[in-house]
Amino acid sequence: MPKISDSSAVVPSILVKDVRKEFLLRHTHSLKETFIASLRKKKISSRFSALDGVSFEVNPGESVALLGFNGSGKSTLLKLISGVLRPDSGDVFTRGRVAGLIEVGAGFHPDLSGRENIYLNAAILGMSQKEIDERFDEIVEFSEIPDFIDTEVKHYSSGMFLRLAFSVAIHTDVDILLVDEVLSVGDERFQEKCIARIKELHQQGKTLIVVSHDLDMVSRLCERGILINKGQKLFDGPSDRAVEQMRAL
């Protein structure tokens, strides 16, 4: 694990400080609707607090599980760290390259071949042409579909598609890897392979943030668990204890 050579303190790779995020649920979707709703004094929107004052730090090389029920705010937190969303107040800081395995395949185009999609998606995840060239064979090998690499992705089975998408995401060169519920990908054998690969990345010193409903897998994969409920942090500590706490909720 690469240690930061600073003698005084370890510099964290993720800093989340007193973060709040509210969602405005808009009930109108055109100017006309807004206008009519305001004439009738109907509610144009309602607020929903997804995160309410969450703080934590993650040090380089740590693997952290975000735990919580549906709607607890853990995916929102992950999106704040990846930069897709911005906090309403509070600060989020990251150090190094961040890539999310958030719903893999978002950038895939069905009319492009597997090869073209690998290049496009790796570039979307922030890789340069040289890096992709270097890793291309590795990506194809991991996905186990070398025979179909020049076939259009729309002809792939859903399993093949997910394997390729996951394979691209897992081979990006990052310091912080965000994993959201993608470990339900493919059959059990491929899942094991993905988990093994994630563990390998962790051993290389990458920082991991994992969101999953598979509590057993998460506690195996991560040392630390942060339990979030209704937008607030309930527990931060060893992952097996976090899982216990969550089951007790």
Place this chain on the structure above:
Amino acid sequence: MFDLAHAEQQGFTRPGTGSGLADVARHRYLLRLLVRKEVGVRYRGSVLGWLWSYVKPAAQFAVFFLALGIFLKMNTSMPSYPIYLFSGVCLTNFFTEAFSNATRSLVDNAALIKKIYLPREMFPVSSTLVALVNFLPQAAVLLIVCLIVGWHPSLLQFVGILLGIVLIALLAIGLGMLFGAANVVFRDSQNFVEIIVMVVAWLSPVLYPFTLVQQALPTWAFAVYQLNPITAAINLFHAGFWYPTTDGSVPLPPHLYLFASAATVICLIILGIGQVVFRKLEGRFAQDL
């Protein structure tokens, strides 16, 4: 707790905050792939394929030429009217496609924007570049026709052609960012753009000679007419493609290059406004889409 005051100096970045269009320039490889993807899938599955890029403007040209050139006798009252017409039509098509695609680009790429952070300016810019790629075959046809007729542009006229293309691209990116960002919140924006696009071809001297406008409008209003960046770009195209193929009996608009310079400034201002508005609304894209 870690000292946040100097976070940026210690290599920290705030996720989701980029430097706008400058970031797009930094991600040139991704931009190239996005453009190539759009261009590549455009005619996939069609028999004629890229021929459609020629068929569409050809049909449009034929209709205009029949109605205006022959029925309204523009053909006899103006030298090289087909070239005059086609050069304007090409350029307005470029603007129309670039602007409307850029406006829709964010909504079209909602899946990506909601899941992965990348400089979102990428989408209006790549839409404009895709439109540019589609414009090139038309420009090539125009060039060939001009060469056949006997075309000897001066260096200034040639540079003017390039400036015309740049003006349209800047304007489309600027307006595309503005209306595209607004479109995320209210989908009315793209309908509004359809109206603008419909009017554009008539607000500039594409189908008719500028002299008719000059005669009908007071001097100040004609100056406003010429300040329209699209008019300026079309005038540059006429000066570059059409004028060198005529005997010079029909003049070019007055102060053409002065207005082109003013239009450049206007385009840059619109680009700046587009960028500012875009950045203001950008933080909400992922939740509004």
